[in-house]
Every structure is written in structure tokens, then in C-alpha cells.
Amino acid sequence: MLGRCLVDIGLELVARLGWATAASLSCLHDVFILVARHGQSEESAVLACDILRWAGRPVARLRLLLGLALAFLELQEAMVRAPGLLGEKSWVFLRAIVARERRALEECARQLRGTDCAQYGQLVRGYRLGGGPLRCVGDKRVREAVKDDLRMLG
Numbered sequence: 001m002l003g004r005c006l007v008d009i010g011l012e013l014v015a016r017l018g019w020a021t022a023a024s025l026s027c028l029h030d031v032f033i034l035v036a037r038h039g040q041s042e043e044s045a046v047l048a049c050d051i052l053r054w055a056g057r058p059v060a061r062l063r064l065l066l067g068l069a070l071a072f073l074e075l076q077e078a079m080v081r082a083p084g085l086l087g088e089k090s091w092v093f094l095r096a097i098v099a100r101e102r103r104a105l106e107e108c109a110r111q112l113r114g115t116d117c118a119q120y121g122q123l124v125r126g127y128r129l130g131g132g133p134l135r136c137v138g139d140k141r142v143r144e145a146v147k148d149d150l151r152m153l154g
Contacts, residue, residue, distance in 0.1 A: 006097075009090045016085065028052075047129065063112065063119045067126020070105050073098065074131075 010031075011022040020034055036045060051068060054061040076098045079085055086094065112120040 005093055009086065009094055012086060012090050063122035064126035066105060066108050067123040068130040070109065071127050071130025073102055
């Protein structure tokens with residue numbers, strides 16, 4: 001149910017933007033083509049492909065994927081703040097997801113920071129990787145929260 005609802009939010013978003021209809025997007029490749037036509041940078045396209053590859057080994061790449069998820073929270077929060085971008089039901093659903101993800105991901109980051117510097121470094125690396133393509137959206141709360149750690153790790 002959760003995945004289907006997130007997909008529905010994405011389909012609603014592209015329909016509201018007038019980019020496509022749900023019927024014209026049958027697979028992830030169609031989505032990649034769509035966003036490339038609407039200004040996706042090459043850096044973002046490469047990152048999307050890398051994330052799909054890394055997600056194929058979630059246990060081995062867990063900390064990196066957690067860091068990426070932290071970076072993507074900024075995009076999700078920007079979507080929640082944008083008036084009229086989503087319908088009421090989708091907006092409420094996405095707002096709840098973002099709040100729950102923020103609490104969980106920040107707790108993961110705190111626990112890793114306090115127990116395993118190497119694993120926390122992988123989380124920070126994932127955050128850096130995800131933050132580059134997203135610099136133009138969202139607020140700076142997450143970046144500010146790990147700014148000192150980014151300097152220390154390098």
C-alpha cells in the first residue's frame with residue numbers, strides 16, 4: 001500500500017505539471033526520459049541510476065542509502081511546502097511520511113554518530129552524494145545538522 005501511494009503521488013505530480021498522464025508512464029525508464037525532457041541535469045540522471053544499483057544491495061549499502069534518504073528529505077519538504085503542487089489527500093499523506101522519515105533518519109544518524117564513526121562516514125557520504133543534485137530545493141536544516149561532520153570527515 002505504501003509504495004503504491006507514493007507512486008500515485010508521483011503520477012499526480014506529473015499530471016498536475018502537465019508533463020504526462022499516468023497511462024504514458026509504464027516503467028521507471030519512462031520516468032527517466034520524462035524528467036530528462038524537462039531539465040534534469042546529467043548529474044541527477046547518473047545519481048538516479050547509481051541509487052538503483054546501490055538499492056540492489058541494501059544491506060551492504062545501508063548507511064549510504066540512509067544518507068541519500070536524508071538528502072532527499074529536503075526535496076520532499078519542498079514539495080509539502082509548495083502550494084497547489086498536490087491535491088489535499090496526497091499533501092496530507094506526503095506530509096505525514098516526511099515527518100515520520102525525518103524522525104527516523106535523524107535518530108539513525110544520531111545512533112551511528114555515537115557508535116561507529118566509519119558507518120557514520122558512509123551516511124555522510126550518502127548525504128553528500130544526494131545533496132549535490134538537490135542544492136536548489138528545500139531548506140538547510142539537514143545540511144546544517146551535519147555541516148561540522150562533513151568538515152571533520154573530509
